[in-house]
Amino acid sequence: MAFSLATWNINSVRLRADLVARLMREEMPDVLCLQECKSPVDKIPVEIFEALGYTHMVARGQKGYNGVAILSKLPIEEVGAADYAKLGHARHIAGRLENGVTIHNFYVPAGGDVPDREVNEKFGQKLDYLAEMRDAFHAEAPEKAILVGDLNIAPREDDVWDHKKLLKIVSHTPVEVEALGAAQDAGKWVDITRKDIPEGLLYSWWSYRARDWDEADKGRRLDHVWATPDIANAGHSSRILRPVRGWEKPSDHAPVFAEFDL
Structure with missing residues (x-):
């Protein structure tokens, strides 16, 4: 079964339901994973998405904060939602397709502005969250799985606009990159985007603070x-839809796409 998948931090699914619908109409991914939905599950405007063929959803929600959802044209059943670091946040949902592939949708904590857990509780929460992800993957090796989401870390030097300038900026500090790498290694996850696009600068987020982000x-x-090694070779056609960042009243993230032939 071949299917296409996209992940997108939407920064409020209710505020930007029309943008979600536009992406569905124009790009038609079979599975769309959203983060930072900022909505209780029962307030997600599912009728808009169902009318476009996305008749299946698994989700975890919160009022005004966090929130993750998997919207799918394909049947999907919920198979878990982890609360790493015991934050009580809606930051993970997992669903399984009929072909047996499990999709994990994550929204890793951003970590605040100061990369020091002694003075910034949020940074400590981020590191704890990543450590528990790592431990979970060590405890039970994932198989036939895809992991997507806003992981709030740009791990490679060419994943940021200026490696040296961002070394002390949250999302690219060595301690965060190491923590994400440990979680990735624990599950033997393959970075599908970089498997397909191994070289060159590659971004999915541009700050609202920039007057002209483009x-x-x-x-x-x-x-x-990401994908587990047993299905990583089935992943292809990765792309980041940069123009979406320029849509009217956009999220500060652009959607990331991949296709899988399974």
């Missing part, structure tokens, strides 16, 4: 698509 192009690749 011209300044001070981006970071915070959004990821």
Whole structure:
């Protein structure tokens, strides 16, 4: 079974339901994973998405914060939602397709502005969250799985606009990159985006603070698509839909796509 998949931090699914619908109409991914939905599950405007063929959803929600959802044209059943670091946040949902592939949708904590857990509780929460992800993958090796989401870390030097300038900026500090790498290694996850696009600058997020984000192009690749080794070779056609960042009243993230032939 071949299917296409996209992951997108939407920064409020209710505020930007029309953008979600536009992406569905124009790109038609079979599975769309959203983060930062900022909505209780029962307030997600599912009728808009169902009318476009996305008749299946698994989700975890919160009022005004966090929230993850998997919208699918394909039947999908919920198979878990982890609360790593015991934050009580809606940051993970897992669903299984009929072909047996499990999709994990993550929204890793951003970590605040100061990369020091002694003075910034949020940074400590981020590191704890990543450590528990690592431990979970060590405890039970994932198989036939895809992991997507806003992982809030740009791990490679060419995942940011200026490696040296961002070394002390949350999302690209060595301690975060190491923590994400440990979680990735624990599950033997393959970075599908970089498997397909191994070289060159690649971004999925541009700050709202930039007056002209496109011209300044001070981006970071915070959004990821990973797969377990047993299905990684089936992943292909990765792309980041940069123009979406320029839509009216956009999210500060662009959607990341991949296709799988399974």
